[in-house]
Amino acid sequence: DTEVTQTPKHLVMGMTNKKSLKCEQHMGHRAMYWYKQKAKKPPELMFVYSYEKLSINESVPSRFSPECPNSSLLNLHLHALQPEDSALYLCASSENHGLATQETQYFGPGTRLLVL
Amino acid sequence: SQKIEQNSEALNIQEGKTATLTCNYTNYSPAYLQWYRQDPGRGPVFLLLIRENEKEKRKERLKVTFDTTLKQSLFHITASQPADSATYLCALPDTGRRALTFGSGTRLQVQP
Numbered sequence A: 001d002t003e004v005t006q007t008p009k010h011l012v013m014g015m016t017n018k019k020s021l022k023c024e025q026h027m028g029h030r031a032m033y034w035y036k037q038k039a040k041k042p043p044e045l046m047f048v049y050s051y052e053k054l055s056i057n058e059s060v061p062s063r064f065s066p067e068c069p070n071s072s073l074l075n076l077h078l079h080a081l082q083p084e085d086s087a088l089y090l091c092a093s094s095e096n097h098g099l100a101t102q103e104t105q106y107f108g109p110g111t112r113l114l115v116l
Numbered sequence B: 001s002q003k004i005e006q007n008s009e010a011l012n013i014q015e016g017k018t019a020t021l022t023c024n025y026t027n028y029s030p031a032y033l034q035w036y037r038q039d040p041g042r043g044p045v046f047l048l049l050i051r052e053n054e055k056e057k058r059k060e061r062l063k064v065t066f067d068t069t070l071k072q073s074l075f076h077i078t079a080s081q082p083a084d085s086a087t088y089l090c091a092l093p094d095t096g097r098r099a100l101t102f103g104s105g106t107r108l109q110v111q112p
Helices: none
Strands: A004-007 A010-013 A018-025 A031-037 A044-050 A053-057 A064-070 A073-079 A087-094 A111-115 B003-006 B011-014 B019-026 B032-038 B045-051 B056-059 B062-067 B072-077 B086-094 B099-102 B106-111
Touching: A004 A087, A010 A018, A018 A031, A018 A087, A031 A073, A044 A064, A044 A073, A044 B099, A053 A064, B003 B086, B011 B019, B019 B086, B019 B106, B032 B062, B032 B072, B045 B056, B045 B062, B072 B086
Parallel strands: A010 A111, B011 B106
Antiparallel strands: A004 A018, A018 A073, A031 A044, A031 A087, A044 A053, A064 A073, A087 A111, B003 B019, B019 B072, B032 B045, B032 B086, B056 B062, B062 B072, B086 B099, B086 B106
């Protein structure tokens, strides 16, 4: 199974709402990532978890809160978002988090988020 | 500052021709470079990785070259098909951040 799944596929939320994005992989990968992608732009890294610990936070606003309950699951909790946060949110995983090992990343289909 | 440049204009070619996409970078000394394909509204899919000591890599109809002197990678799709239409992203490891950085991608449109 080389699949990364993400739910929901689409999400519309108001600026006062609290919602969560979920990501799951069963490839035994120990690194998981959240990216944000705006239209016609490349994916931008938000967070990296390695062995269930937060390894990288790319100075993301605190209204985005990641969580890694176990090695297969990754959540992104959203609270008090702004309309400019509307984007495609991508989850990815790799065997390990170590650039020297030339890890390829497996991406999920993404959650299309619209903040009104 | 580090920069990855891909042709932001769409590349339109006829079916059966070879598509060539370019990835140029500055202020990187990457040990490798990766290419991904992304379809609209979907996540990127890994295609090929080429290491700094490899000049060329092939996979079926795909060929990637890596010139560390020119700081450039070329991505070729031979005998292109309409199904090859997608955005192609190159990605380089940013050792300072311990993360991959993606280029903005080039959209390829193969006309039947």
